[in-house]
Amino acid sequence: MKLVQFIILFSIFLVGGYDVSAQISPGELSKVHADLEGVSNCTKCHDVGNKVTREKCLDCHKEINLLIKAKEGFHASAEVNGKDCFVCHNDHHGRNFQIVKFDKTSFNHAKTGFELKGAHAREDCKACNCKSCHKPAFIKDPKLKKNTSTYLGLKQECLSCHDDFHKGKMAPNCNTCHGFDSFKNATGFDHNTTKFPLVGKHKNLDCKKCHKPEIVDGKTVQKFAGTEFTNCTSCHKDAHQNKFGQNCKQCHSEESFHAIKGTGNFDHDKTDFKLVGKHQLVACKLCHKTSLTAPIKFGKCTDCHADYHKKEFVKDGIAPDCNECHDNKGFAESSFTVEKHNFSKFKLEGAHLATPCTACHKKQENWTFRKIGSICVDCHKNEHKGFIQEKYYQKENCTECHIVNDWRTIKFDHSKTKFKIEGVHAQQTCAACHYAKDKAGQRIQKFAELIVDCSGCHNNSHAGQFDVKGKTDCTKCHGFEDWKKSTFDHNSSRFKLEGAHLTVSCEKCHKQEANANANGKFILYKNNKILCSNCHQ
Amino acid sequence: MTKVVHQLIRSSYVAVVLMTLVLLGYFGFSFYNLPIEERYFHSDYAIFKPSGLLGHGLGIIGTLLILIGVFSYMARKRFHIFSRIGVLKYWLEFHIFLCSLGPVLILYHTSFKFGGIVSVSFWSLVAVVASGIIGRFIYLQIPRSIEGRELSWLEVQNMRNELNNELKTKFNVDISEIKTGKSFEVVSELRTLKLSASDFRKVKQLIVRQRLLTRRMARLDMMQNIFKYWHVAHLPFALIMLIVMIIHVAVVLTFGYKWIF
Numbered sequence: 001m002k003l004v005q006f007i008i009l010f011s012i013f014l015v016g017g018y019d020v021s022a023q024i025s026p027g028e029l030s031k032v033h034a035d036l037e038g039v040s041n042c043t044k045c046h047d048v049g050n051k052v053t054r055e056k057c058l059d060c061h062k063e064i065n066l067l068i069k070a071k072e073g074f075h076a077s078a079e080v081n082g083k084d085c086f087v088c089h090n091d092h093h094g095r096n097f098q099i100v101k102f103d104k105t106s107f108n109h110a111k112t113g114f115e116l117k118g119a120h121a122r123e124d125c126k127a128c129n130c131k132s133c134h135k136p137a138f139i140k141d142p143k144l145k146k147n148t149s150t151y152l153g154l155k156q157e158c159l160s161c162h163d164d165f166h167k168g169k170m171a172p173n174c175n176t177c178h179g180f181d182s183f184k185n186a187t188g189f190d191h192n193t194t195k196f197p198l199v200g201k202h203k204n205l206d207c208k209k210c211h212k213p214e215i216v217d218g219k220t221v222q223k224f225a226g227t228e229f230t231n232c233t234s235c236h237k238d239a240h241q242n243k244f245g246q247n248c249k250q251c252h253s254e255e256s257f258h259a260i261k262g263t264g265n266f267d268h269d270k271t272d273f274k275l276v277g278k279h280q281l282v283a284c285k286l287c288h289k290t291s292l293t294a295p296i297k298f299g300k301c302t303d304c305h306a307d308y309h310k311k312e313f314v315k316d317g318i319a320p321d322c323n324e325c326h327d328n329k330g331f332a333e334s335s336f337t338v339e340k341h342n343f344s345k346f347k348l349e350g351a352h353l354a355t356p357c358t359a360c361h362k363k364q365e366n367w368t369f370r371k372i373g374s375i376c377v378d379c380h381k382n383e384h385k386g387f388i389q390e391k392y393y394q395k396e397n398c399t400e401c402h403i404v405n406d407w408r409t410i411k412f413d414h415s416k417t418k419f420k421i422e423g424v425h426a427q428q429t430c431a432a433c434h435y436a437k438d439k440a441g442q443r444i445q446k447f448a449e450l451i452v453d454c455s456g457c458h459n460n461s462h463a464g465q466f467d468v469k470g471k472t473d474c475t476k477c478h479g480f481e482d483w484k485k486s487t488f489d490h491n492s493s494r495f496k497l498e499g500a501h502l503t504v505s506c507e508k509c510h511k512q513e514a515n516a517n518a519n520g521k522f523i524l525y526k527n528n529k530i531l532c533s534n535c536h537q
Numbered sequence: 538m539t540k541v542v543h544q545l546i547r548s549s550y551v552a553v554v555l556m557t558l559v560l561l562g563y564f565g566f567s568f569y570n571l572p573i574e575e576r577y578f579h580s581d582y583a584i585f586k587p588s589g590l591l592g593h594g595l596g597i598i599g600t601l602l603i604l605i606g607v608f609s610y611m612a613r614k615r616f617h618i619f620s621r622i623g624v625l626k627y628w629l630e631f632h633i634f635l636c637s638l639g640p641v642l643i644l645y646h647t648s649f650k651f652g653g654i655v656s657v658s659f660w661s662l663v664a665v666v667a668s669g670i671i672g673r674f675i676y677l678q679i680p681r682s683i684e685g686r687e688l689s690w691l692e693v694q695n696m697r698n699e700l701n702n703e704l705k706t707k708f709n710v711d712i713s714e715i716k717t718g719k720s721f722e723v724v725s726e727l728r729t730l731k732l733s734a735s736d737f738r739k740v741k742q743l744i745v746r747q748r749l750l751t752r753r754m755a756r757l758d759m760m761q762n763i764f765k766y767w768h769v770a771h772l773p774f775a776l777i778m779l780i781v782m783i784i785h786v787a788v789v790l791t792f793g794y795k796w797i798f
Contacts, residue, residue, distance in 0.1 A: 024788045025653045026587060027573065046792040094573040101578065 027092035030099040045091075057085040063144060063152055073152070077111040100149075104130055114156050118180025133161055167216040169225050196229040200254030210235050239293075243270040252293075260292040273298040277328025301326070312370045346374045350404030376402075388447045392416065419452050423480020433457055454478075463515050463522040495530045509535060538627070550634035557638060561595075561645045569649050576648070587648055588789075593796040599642030600782060603662075606635025607775060625686075629676075633669065640666050658781035664774040672767050678760040680753055687761070693754050700747045708732065708740050712747055723748075 024039050036044055044060070047053045058065040067073040074080060080088075089099050109116040122128060130151065138161045139145045139153035154160060158174035165183070177189035186207070191198040198205075211227055213220045228234035232248040236257075244250070244267070253261040260266075263284060268275045275282075284292060287304050297303035301322035308331065313320050325336035334357065341348045348355075360379050361367050372378060376398040385396070392412070393400035401412040410430055414421040425433075438444050450456055454474040466472045477488040490497045506523075513524040529535060538546075562569075568576060568585040576582055584591045610632035613619045640662050647659055680688045680696065688696070704710040710730065723744060732740055753760075 024655075024784070026655070027650055027652055042788075042792070048791055049793045051793040090577050093577050097574040097577065 025092060028095045029091050030093065030097040031095055032099055033091055034095065052084070052086045054084050057089075061085075063141070067152070072113055074112040076113070079111055100151075114154075119182060120180055163219075165221065166224060167219070167221045169216075169221070169223065201256055202254050240270075258291045258293040263292070278330050279328055309367070309369065312368070351407065352404055384445065384447065387445050392447075419450070424482070425480060461522060462525065465522075465524070465526045538624075543627075547630060550630065550637075554634065554637045554641060558641045561641070565645060565648075569645075573650060585648060587646055587650070588794050588796075590797070592646055592648060593794070595642040596646035597796055599639045599646055600786070602635045602639035602642065604779075606632050606639060607779075609635075626681075633673065636666065636669060654781055655785040658778050658785060661774045661778035661781065665771060665778055668767065668771040668774060672764070672771055675760055675764050675767055678753055678756060679764060680750065680757075690754070690757060693750065693757065697747060697750045697754065700743055700750065704740065704743050704747070708736055708743075710740055710744075712744070 024042065025037065028034075029037055033045075045052050045056050047056055058068070064073075064075050068076045068081060070076070088102075091097065091099055120133075133154060134151045136145045136148060139150070140155070140160070141153050144150050144153035157172065158178075159172050162174070162183075164172070170177075175188060177186040179185070179187040181187065202210075208222060210229075211222045211224050213222050215221070231246045232252075233246055236248070238246075238248075239257075249261075250265045251260050251262065253259060255261075287298075288294065288296060302319065305322060307319065311319060322331075323335075324340075325334045327333070327335045338348045338353060358367075360372060361369055363372075363379075375396070376382075377396045380398065382396050382398070384393075390396075401410050403409050403411055408429075412430075433450070434447055435443050435445050453471070455472065458474070460472050460474075462472065464472065466476070475487075477486045479485060479487055509529065510523050510525050510527065512521045515522050527534075565581075565585050568579050568581055571579055576586070579585070583589050586592050587596060610628050613622060613625065613628045643659065643662060647655075651659055680693050682688060701712050704712055710727075724741065727737060727740060727744070730740075
């Protein structure tokens with residue numbers, strides 16, 4: 001009987017006692033405590049006669065103990081500190097028991113001493129969860145690092161989780177500049193506390209504009225410390241290529257590159273367009289209409305000036321620039337020289353050289369240069385119109401008679417007419433024959449239908465003595481060379497001069513007589529005194 | 538104790554055990570139905586957990602009930618000084634009652650967590666209870682005196698003879714003429730004897746008793762043997778249960794779990 005009992009007892013112990021050491025346990029320990037299974041380990045957690053004490057837990061969980069002592073983390077919060085650990089972290093509920101179980105969605109992270117603010121509390125980030133931060137990569141402690149499920153080991157220093165964006169070029173206390181809402185907007189940073197306060201447009205600039213990203217260790221880093229700012233050109237491109245020196249503020253302000261604060265020190269001559277002549281007197285705005293800094297064309301005068309000549313000079317679609325004729329001294333004067341004029345169809349010669357331009361080019365209110373004609377009558381009044389027959393100056397071509405050097409010098413070949421100019425006629429002015437004053441004292445000209453005979457012009461001072469059929473042929477006695485020198489041969493008359501008569505002056509015989517038909521006197525040559533007694537006593 | 542009182546007590550025993558089983562099951566269902574890993578987060582964990590106000594209490598009270606049930610019955614059975622207190626049959630029923638109610642409480646104390654050394658105690662408990670139920674069946678198979686003493690083969694044979702005589706003399710029924718077969722066949726055969734209604738009932742009862750006795754007599758030897766061996770199972774399991782329970786209680790007390798004390 002006893003043997004049978006012993007066998008049964010023994011067999012039950014064998015079946016039930018497959019791991020006697022663990023059999024006192026009221027249930028399997030959770031995974032994290034699995035190594036504490038076994039009867040010899042009970043007192044590692046359980047205090048004899050005193051359940052499970054906080055001290056026993058913290059003896060093992062030194063990391064928590066350290067945090068509590070340092071008054072850091074959730075376990076040092078008023079809600080947790082002083083409580084028995086098993087109130088939250090119970091065990092013996094099976095291997096898969098969640099010994100650390102808390103509602104991640106409702107957990108008040110502020111109790112850890114690190115309130116989740118701004119981007120740390122983003123609700124729109126679906127990919128974000130506790131493990132985004134609580135991961136081994138952010139844990140320094142090598143022991144904690146191995147525990148992939150731990151929420152311990154994180155430091156509050158930004159750089160313990162975040163990459164040093166500035167690669168050590170800035171102080172590690174990120175939150176002096178950056179807030180929790182956005183890293184990009186360094187809201188805590190007041191640029192005005194730096195040596196370069198942000199003024200004007202600099203206030204609204206994207207930081208990257210000045211603090212340019214650069215590659216450090218294969219990563220893009222924005223450079224903040226050590227950014228050059230002594231000169232504007234440290235950041236800004238010198239649009240003037242150093243023509244005006246490096247002190248941009250002389251003219252420009254931070255409000256706008258385009259808003260010029262003063263031109264007092266501005267030397268326009270350093271630009272590609274030196275101000276010469278009248279340009280020096282012109283108000284800036286006349287040329288720089290929109291903004292002083294807006295680039296304007298200045299290659300051609302017409303880039304600014306209106307074409308006064310209304311495209312008169314456009315040839316083959318190309319307009320010559322004003323400076324071909326004008327200079328900076330003003331438009332009233334022209335630099336267009338006679339030489340240049342002589343390249344035109346109408347060369348300036350003679351009196352035209354002394355003629356003011358306006359005489360031809362400003363006949364009316366405006367200057368005109370084209371289609372003003374190139375023949376004399378286009379400018380000059382044809383005085384002789386209706387007086388000189390067209391056959392002598394076809395198409396009113398004055399140059400048939402006149403030359404450009406001197407109007408009064410006539411080059412007309414009088415031999416073309418019926419009256420050939422000979423002798424002293426050649427020494428006479430044209431006007432002597434062709435102009436006369438009328439009764440009213442007005443000069444009147446006459447070219448056509450002039451009487452070719454001498455009497456046409458000359459008075460017959462012989463009172464008709466020599467008329468033959470009513471006409472006197474002067475040339476019988478007078479030549480063209482000298483009126484006084486008579487070609488008359490006394491010997492052809494009825495009274496030949498011989499002897500002493502040869503030396504007697506003409507007056508001795510041909511005495512002045514009173515003209516019966518007219519006023520004045522005349523010398524009577526046909527006195528019919530051929531007898532000696534007619535003269536001699 | 539009248540038969541009615543006895544029946545009432547027995548019924549109340551069954552009712553108390555079943556109600557305890559049902560009520561605890563009903564109120565603790567949401568807790569006990571949870572996987573072990575999740576129970577800690579149940580709102581009534583502190584009440585239903587084995588070391589909780591109710592859970593621990595169930596363990597302590599259940600254990601006490603079992604201890605009382607076991608040792609009182611043992612004492613009544615084994616120690617001469619108690620042999621005259623009450624009828625052994627009632628003590629057995631009380632033993633069965635306490636050792637049914639106790640395990641029910643222990644079952645809920647375990648919160649259906651059967652692990653560790655204490656589970657040896659629990660499974661022993663289960664074995665003891667199961668063997669008790671079987672034992673109860675075997676026990677009935679062995680004819681006993683009113684005090685519950687086992688009757689000898691001769692005594693049983695006399696009992697049967699008395700029944701046979703009673704049938705013969707009182708009702709003129711020769712049991713040897715009654716076909717041995719199914720009960721309904723016996724009943725239909727009795728009807729042919731044309732007995733009065735009360736006689737018919739009495740005869741039927743006597744025949745049933747006679748047949749039962751005859752069957753038991755046929756199995757008496759075997760049952761007496763089985764019962765001997767049954768003790769081998771029932772008692773050792775009870776011992777193991779108690780020993781491990783003591784270890785369990787010792788460990789629990791060592792670590793400071795003292796229920797309400």
